[in-house]
Amino acid sequence: MNSQNGYDIEDLSLGMSASFAKTITEADIVMFAGVSGDNNAIHINEEFASSTAFGGRIAHGILTASVISAAIAGRLPGPGSVYLEQKMRFCAPVRPGDTVHAIVTVKAIEVDRGRVTLDTTCKVAGRPVIEGEAMVRVDSRVKRESRAVAAQARN
Amino acid sequence: MNSQNGYDIEDLSLGMSASFAKTITEADIVMFAGVSGDNNAIHINEEFASSTAFGGRIAHGILTASVISAAIAGRLPGPGSVYLEQKMRFCAPVRPGDTVHAIVTVKAIEVDRGRVTLDTTCKVAGRPVIEGEAMVRVDSRVKRESRAVAAQARN
Numbered sequence: 001m002n003s004q005n006g007y008d009i010e011d012l013s014l015g016m017s018a019s020f021a022k023t024i025t026e027a028d029i030v031m032f033a034g035v036s037g038d039n040n041a042i043h044i045n046e047e048f049a050s051s052t053a054f055g056g057r058i059a060h061g062i063l064t065a066s067v068i069s070a071a072i073a074g075r076l077p078g079p080g081s082v083y084l085e086q087k088m089r090f091c092a093p094v095r096p097g098d099t100v101h102a103i104v105t106v107k108a109i110e111v112d113r114g115r116v117t118l119d120t121t122c123k124v125a126g127r128p129v130i131e132g133e134a135m136v137r138v139d140s141r142v143k144r145e146s147r148a149v150a151a152q153a154r155n
Numbered sequence: 156m157n158s159q160n161g162y163d164i165e166d167l168s169l170g171m172s173a174s175f176a177k178t179i180t181e182a183d184i185v186m187f188a189g190v191s192g193d194n195n196a197i198h199i200n201e202e203f204a205s206s207t208a209f210g211g212r213i214a215h216g217i218l219t220a221s222v223i224s225a226a227i228a229g230r231l232p233g234p235g236s237v238y239l240e241q242k243m244r245f246c247a248p249v250r251p252g253d254t255v256h257a258i259v260t261v262k263a264i265e266v267d268r269g270r271v272t273l274d275t276t277c278k279v280a281g282r283p284v285i286e287g288e289a290m291v292r293v294d295s296r297v298k299r300e301s302r303a304v305a306a307q308a309r310n
Contacts, residue, residue, distance in 0.1 A: 020192060022192045028190040031186045031189065034183075035186050035187050035221060036177075036218075036225050037175060037177045037221075037222060037225035037229070038228050039229070040228040040229065041159065041234060060221070061224065062220055062223075062224045062241070063190060065217055065241075066187065066190060066191030066215070066217045066218075067191060068217075069191055069216065070191050070193040070194075073193050074192070074193065074195065079195060079196060083216045083245055084244065084245060085242075085243065085244045085245070086216070086217070086241075086242075086243055087240075087243075089239065089240045090240070090241075
């Protein structure tokens with residue numbers, strides 16, 4: 001663990017998993033429209049959205065994906081990790097009131113490069129709404145301790 | 156064009172490009188922390204963030220990526236398109252006050268499947284901060300007109 005309670009690369013093993021869940025409310029959709037600039041009618045206009053195949057407003061795909069960011073930054077690998085890549089496939093719509101569970105699972109570890117690949121899935125009521133993969137940079141306890149020893153030797 | 160002023164698949168050609176720009180403010184970062192649940196110190200704690208290699212708070216990567224969503228949904232292919240996939244690589248940090256330009260460019264068109272692949276790049280002051288690719292489903296004017304004719308024939 002690092003000083004912020006995040007995992008070091010030496011703490012990780014294949015198959016380790018964590019999750020974070022968040023209900024996507026109407027307020028979240030309105031605020032996300034504001035921060036993104038994406039004011040598409042399917043997200044903010046119930047009259048229009050109810051006339052489409054979706055039958056009502058749906059959350060922005062990237063709003064749902066943002067719960068993955070919370071799972072990675074807050075749980076696994078946790079604070080101190082740096083987000084390098086994210087791939088995602090939007091499989092099903094998310095509606096206001098749905099609770100999104102982001103599940104992240106370690107699928108590859110490159111100790112030398114300090115990089116970890118995670119499977120990233122978001123589910124609503126047990127059904128996938130996003131499937132994808134993230135790559136994250138994680139610090140190394142061994143390298144951090146070597147840096148500290150070298151710094152002491154210089155003083 | 157469809158009834159919402161979005162492009163049909165027949166309107167698209169390789170190399171077509173559009174952009175949307177948004178300044179990422181402190182308010183955007185605070186609201187994104189709320190909607191995502193990602194309250195990592197690097198985004199919301201200036202005292203901590205200024206002690207790291209970043210030298211201060213940075214925007215969440217997925218907040219920056221949300222500007223791509225606005226470019227796709229609002230400009231190219233525009234309203235009516237359905238987001239299927241997004242891949243992204245975070246290349247450089249974005250700071251409060253930076254203006255993110257999301258540039259989307261048509262790189263492949265599958266008319267039969269109604270799918271378009273777009274190159275998606277976000278730049279700040281001309282330098283890439285996100286590089287990636289999106290796949291989007293787009294309606295077809297030809298198929299829509301056939302559906303209308305078939306519906307009339309049934310009446």
